[in-house]
Amino acid sequence: xxxxxxxxxxGAASTIAALVLVLVLVAASLAVGGYDISLSDLWTAGSARExxxxxxxxxxxxxxxxxxxxxxxxxxxxxxxxxxxxEPTTTGSAQWxxxxxxxxxxxxxxxxxxxxxxxxxxxxxxxxxxxLGVLRRVALRSSVVVPLVGMMLGSLVGAxxxxxxxxxxxxxxxxxxxxxxxNSVTAGHYEPLYAAGAVVLLVFCCAQWFTVAGLxxxxxxxxxxxxxxxxxxxxxxxxxxxxxxxxxxGFLPFVGLVVPNVVSVLRGDDVRxxxxxxxxxxxxxxxxxxxxxxxxxxxxxxPVSVVLGAVGALGFVGLVLxxxxxxxx
Amino acid sequence: xxxxxxxxxxxxxxxVLGPVSLRFPDHGITSLIGSNGAGKSTLLTTxxxxxxxxxxxxxxxxPDGPLDVHATxxxxxxxxxxxxxxxxxxxxxxxxxxxxxxxxxPHSRGRPGAEDERLVDQALDLLDLLDLQQRPIDQLSGGQRxxxxxxxxxxxxxxxxxxxxxxxxxxxxxxxRMMRRLRRAADDLGKSVVMVVHDxxxxxxxxxxxxxxxDGEVVxxxxxxEMMRPRVLEAVFDTPVDVxxxxxxxxAVYFG
Numbered sequence: 001x002x003x004x005x006x007x008x009x010x011g012a013a014s015t016i017a018a019l020v021l022v023l024v025l026v027a028a029s030l031a032v033g034g035y036d037i038s039l040s041d042l043w044t045a046g047s048a049r050e051x052x053x054x055x056x057x058x059x060x061x062x063x064x065x066x067x068x069x070x071x072x073x074x075x076x077x078x079x080x081x082x083x084x085x086x087e088p089t090t091t092g093s094a095q096w097x098x099x100x101x102x103x104x105x106x107x108x109x110x111x112x113x114x115x116x117x118x119x120x121x122x123x124x125x126x127x128x129x130x131x132l133g134v135l136r137r138v139a140l141r142s143s144v145v146v147p148l149v150g151m152m153l154g155s156l157v158g159a160x161x162x163x164x165x166x167x168x169x170x171x172x173x174x175x176x177x178x179x180x181x182x183n184s185v186t187a188g189h190y191e192p193l194y195a196a197g198a199v200v201l202l203v204f205c206c207a208q209w210f211t212v213a214g215l216x217x218x219x220x221x222x223x224x225x226x227x228x229x230x231x232x233x234x235x236x237x238x239x240x241x242x243x244x245x246x247x248x249x250g251f252l253p254f255v256g257l258v259v260p261n262v263v264s265v266l267r268g269d270d271v272r273x274x275x276x277x278x279x280x281x282x283x284x285x286x287x288x289x290x291x292x293x294x295x296x297x298x299x300x301x302x303p304v305s306v307v308l309g310a311v312g313a314l315g316f317v318g319l320v321l322x323x324x325x326x327x328x329x
Numbered sequence: 330x331x332x333x334x335x336x337x338x339x340x341x342x343x344x345v346l347g348p349v350s351l352r353f354p355d356h357g358i359t360s361l362i363g364s365n366g367a368g369k370s371t372l373l374t375t376x377x378x379x380x381x382x383x384x385x386x387x388x389x390x391x392p393d394g395p396l397d398v399h400a401t402x403x404x405x406x407x408x409x410x411x412x413x414x415x416x417x418x419x420x421x422x423x424x425x426x427x428x429x430x431x432x433x434x435p436h437s438r439g440r441p442g443a444e445d446e447r448l449v450d451q452a453l454d455l456l457d458l459l460d461l462q463q464r465p466i467d468q469l470s471g472g473q474r475x476x477x478x479x480x481x482x483x484x485x486x487x488x489x490x491x492x493x494x495x496x497x498x499x500x501x502x503x504x505x506r507m508m509r510r511l512r513r514a515a516d517d518l519g520k521s522v523v524m525v526v527h528d529x530x531x532x533x534x535x536x537x538x539x540x541x542x543x544d545g546e547v548v549x550x551x552x553x554x555e556m557m558r559p560r561v562l563e564a565v566f567d568t569p570v571d572v573x574x575x576x577x578x579x580x581a582v583y584f585g
Binding site for chain 1: 377378379402403404405406407408411412413414417418419420421422423424427431432434435438439465482485
């Protein structure tokens with residue numbers, strides 16, 4: 001859809017601002033770390049260069065990819081459920097993928113990462129379908145109840161996961177994994193995230209479908225779009241993004257919730273026009289939170305999910321206040 | 330021509346419509362009238378393939394010959410028929426122009442060209458929305474939003490346009506304006522408009538053809554003059570109705 005000249009101007013300005021912010025944060029993320037690397041070292045010192053490409057670059061790339069995957073997943077979920085307050089962690093999808101990963105750890109501890117990813121994504125997909133099935137059955141449209149249902153399902157699955165982990169004495173690895181950290185991300189461990197990047201590209205290609213789906217099943221059908229098929233496609237995309245991100249870095253809470261809503265408040269809901277901004281703002285948020293986690297207790301690290309939890313909770317409260325109107329109903 | 334053949338539709342095991350067989354004329358405005366629960370909206374949304382009938386078929390004249398709306402790929406139907414439900418609840422923040430542009434989706438599949446923009450402009454102009462086109466729809470009044478939705482289905486540029494109670498939410502002035510605009514869509518753009526109208530006088534004043542339903546069945550149909558008779562209307566609405574001639578037009582008086 002072509003936007004108005006006025007909105008295009010405003011849109012372009014906000015896109016450029018977000019892009020500059022992301023570039024600054026990327027530079028900062030590349031510069032900060034336990035090992036002191038200066039720009040000149042990169043040219044002269046081989047060990048510094050090696051460190052840079054084994055640790056700093058992968059970490060930063062992983063941050064951008066995981067952030068983009070979560071932000072875009074939130075946008076897609078919100079369109080296909082027509083609810084502002086859902087994202088992979090409030091639909092239970094992320095918790096299901098955690099259960100999948102744990103089961104792989106139990107059954108086949110040495111499983112290659114591809115198997116883990118597939119199982120995690122499959123579980124996330126099943127979980128999303130369970131959530132959508134429950135929604136359809138109870139025909140809930142109230143915007144607050146929908147994410148509550150998802151969180152309930154998520155807690156239930158989380159409890160089962162914890163029980164299994166406790167029995168197998170895997171709570172520690174579960175906790176470490178769930179906390180969403182990028183400290184272990186190095187070359188050779190983050191590459192699966194490119195699959196999440198591919199999901200983002202796929203969503204870019206069908207962005208318009210998701211906006212039409214957001215207009216509701218009847219309007220979508222009138223416009224010749226199979227709503228159910230778009231819901232299925234969106235769920236699969238979100239499941240893959242969640243599963244892959246989950247395997248590599250764990251949960252990234254609130255990104256998919258806060259970012260699409262902030263972008264929607266600023267720019268409206270044309271998914272195709274918004275996606276680049278969603279990706280940029282998600283990247284800025286996650287890199288920013290990761291930088292905070294890396295610097296406040298230097299040389300130790302706070303996992304990014306903890307920082308995101310704090311920042312995201314504040315953002316969520318702000319969101320509820322701004323979106324009070326759509327909460328009624 | 331839309332041919333409805335032996336269509337019956339049910340909700341949760343209760344048949345609320347049919348079996349109904351009828352033909353909608355190919356030009357002008359056809360209005361469905363009847364009491365609450367008579368099956369008007371069910372008939373309209375079944376013809377518009379938003380509901381799947383238990384039996385029967387709905388066939389219209391497509392661009393490439395007869396087209397069964399329930400058996401044809403939805404996107405092919407979407408270039409021949411547009412349908413708008415009465416309530417369209419969504420809280421997407423789109424501008425009026427963005428919403429109306431989605432009417433072009435079945436044609437452009439997301440890549441609008443010059444012709445698409447022209448038809449969007451035409452629909453905005455017809456519904457008098459050019460001044461409001463950059464406004465977010467969530468900031469519009471109920472009546473303005475209703476116009477934006479009608480503009481979207483008109484931008485779809487289909488031969489058949491089905492509207493469920495397009496006068497809902499509109500006050501007298503805006504209801505008259507809406508009917509005048511739909512009349513222009515039928516007369517100038519050659520569309521075949523079928524709609525559910527609650528007020529029988531509005532229906533009679535602006536339609537070419539009236540179809541009356543009662544208890545899920547078609548009980549009468551004809552021109553407004555044929556239908557605006559006390560005996561016919563009393564049978565349809567199950568209440569005493571007088572018809573008076575005012576300025577050469579029949580007006581039903583049913584206020585008791």
